[in-house]
């Protein structure tokens with residue numbers, strides 16, 4: 001029996017589970033069920049203590065790519081295998097968001113929007129793709145797809161990760177020195193890092209001031225990676241030109257937060273890459289069947305790294 005916790009469109013998710021795995025019994029908070037019979041939980045934004053009542057859990061499926069809401073919590077033992085979504089339709093959405101943000105600064109669409117508000121007709125010199133160096137922090141399931149796709153469009157792309165890899169058309173950096181080097185040569189810095197103790201506060205004044213003057217930041221990872229005051233200072237001083245922010249320390253972003261009205265900040269409500277029910281359910285069912293067959297599914301979170 002699997003317990004499902006998801007909003008909105010719960011019925012849609014139930015329908016996909018019924019379609020993909022008709023023999024699986026799926027229950028939700030609306031049902032009357034015996035908690036000791038629950039072997040699996042599939043959830044997004046699990047509320048506090050959700051897992052405490054399930055004493056016979058065999059695995060948990062995070063219905064997203066990030067698992068920060070599932071690790072380091074008292075009601076869920078790290079011994080219980082945790083599986084996350086790998087891409088499942090999110091990588092293409094990330095490509096679109098990051099391409100939009102890149103084009104916004106490359107083609108001055110932010111400036112043209114501002115000019116329109118002032119009834120001002122003024123053309124600016126267009127920049128070519130090869131003049132826009134993209135630096136991607138995190139080359140995992142999403143970052144790699146973004147890096148490869150944007151490199152194929154003619155952008156010079158660099159990426160940063162923990163361990164070195166070869167990636168066609170992408171310069172890969174590792175370590176603290178690699179991070180500084182990548183940042184110093186990025187016209188658009190993009191975060192696709194998971195939320196871990198090592199990445200919290202990483203995008204601070206010390207690091208962001210290493211960006212070339214006029215560079216921009218795109219944060220589609222997690223809000224806690226950015227030191228908001230430092231980013232605002234760098235935008236105010238003119239060192240940074242633009243920030244596209246999809247994720248925040250507190251979500252929804254509080255109504256009085258300076259980001260809302262800032263002329264150089266574009267706020268989106270954590271929508272850069274939404275979980276799509278159909279591919280997500282397909283992946284969860286495939287992982288579940290792998291467990292049942294005694295195997296290990298892809299997307300198993302390593303407890304020591306926490307992502």
Ligand code: NDP
Nearest residue numbers: 065066138139140141142161162163194198220221272273
């Ligand atoms: P992955 O786990 O596949 O990739 C994470 C990448 O980050 C890996 O390349 C990893 O390096 C690198 N990394 C992790 N820690 C460090 C570190 N300390 N230093 C350097 N590199 C590091 O994650 P996904 O690509 O699937 O997702 C990335 C994040 O995107 C999610 O965790 C989530 O927070 C965010 N997200 C946001 C969404 C939105 O709508 N805004 C939607 C979906 C995801 P290595 O491979 O070497 O271990």
